[in-house]
Amino acid sequence: MSTDQPADEPETMPSSKRRRVDPTNTRPGLLFLARLAGSCRRYEHMYHYMRSLVQLITPDQPLTSEERNCFATACCSHVKRRQDAYNFIAQAAADPRRTDQRQREAAMDYLSLISLEIHVACMDIVRTIDLHLLPQTDGPPVSADDLVLYKLLKGNFLMCVADVKGGMEKHTYTTAAIECFESAMVDGKDLPSSSSAGLSLQYSRAVLYSSAYGQPHKGYKIAQEAFNSARLELEVLEERPAEEAARALKTLLHFLDARKMYAS
Template sequence: MLLSEAKSRRKILFRKAKIAQETKRYDHMVQFMKEIVEATNPGTDLSPKERCLLGAAFKNFVTQPRQSHLSTAAKTRSWLNHFTGPLAASYLLTSRMEISSACAEIVQLIDCRLLPSAVSKESKVFYLTLKGDVSWYMAEVKGALDGMGDAGVANSAYSEAWGMATELDLMNPHRLAFEVSVAEHFLNFRNSPEDAFAAVERALNISAISSPETRPAVSLLTFEGGLQLTANLLNLKQKLQNALQSNAAGPSNVPAGNAAGNP
């Protein structure tokens, strides 16, 4: 395929993926984005917009099944000792396998195709963050015992991403997106709102951001969704702060800013 033909095909597929996103047909969105990857030279990274749409496609694709699985698992615990127990267990196993398969496909695509072609730190942080996210999704639906390996993969991916994220501007959107993912990981998977709060505080280090030594975050203003990430962090901070203050014996139990260590 000629270069111009490949670029034209990618543009058409990108528009189709956007339409699929607007109509919430995430299965179609994933397929279009996979075709974009296939139409891209193996040694060439995706564009920033393509990366973002790829991440949105896969995460939206697994979000609803994952939430449904967790909700069903909670509701059907009482069934397991009832006559419907075998049916409930069989259904949950099928659901778990479906979600795990989708997440494993994403991890394989990241490891075998996307990360090897990534050049910039932003790309690498993005792909490693996505890998960490879908890995703990797998661990979550598999359970504490079966999901230990996937939880370890998530921790490794986040740790590697953190090493590069610290070299980015404090207001770089890729760093902000990483901090959002780490906070959600602590809150929803590790069940540690204290660590989640500390991660958000680390991301919203206003004194460091406003320091004269901090470089201007031009990328935040030009990156699609960058401002929304900051809003998400502020909303999450307020939610966590309210929860911690209502559950703690006193204000002193609310973790101080910058308390979060490496993910």
């Protein structure tokens, strides 16, 4: 008589033992983690996850509208907290009531540290845009709307670097920013006047000319023409602006209201 025992039936692996998919290796997982990090104001983590998502899917696939907006939000939030710190410390260092020379020097040293952090963060964003989002020689085409947005972002972060520099460095980064904006103007020449990317681009150009170039009248004119063209287009088409375009129009209007003295 055979003494062989019947083979044991394979047990179903408990769900807790199954191989777990690492969310940092998937597109939906990275987007989820980025939004989660943004919800608890961990913006450095938010940017890290969105940069990983961009590196994962490009250049084979473009970002979706949701991913593109999340990337832009992550970049801006990642840098803004450093900008806020820089502005606060700059005011403290320049406070005339602070007579202790050692304290002034300590504040200036700390300001240099924050300036370096802003430089590093902004240039990392610029490199990510250059390498993964702007069109490459052998890569797929990029839509005009996306081109405008990515060049706008690149220009804005070059301006952030210029804001914490002085002398020739400030001039170099400011020039690079305006070149980005002017290139975006060419790419977006056929976009509707009421497109959110186009309106945001005109706002950034207006700010640059008003502040960096000391030409507030030109800055006002740029913003006014953009605002009026968009409003006229929407009236002719009898349409309401999309949510993002409405925010861009509101930003332009605030810019104009604050600079009425430069209207000609």
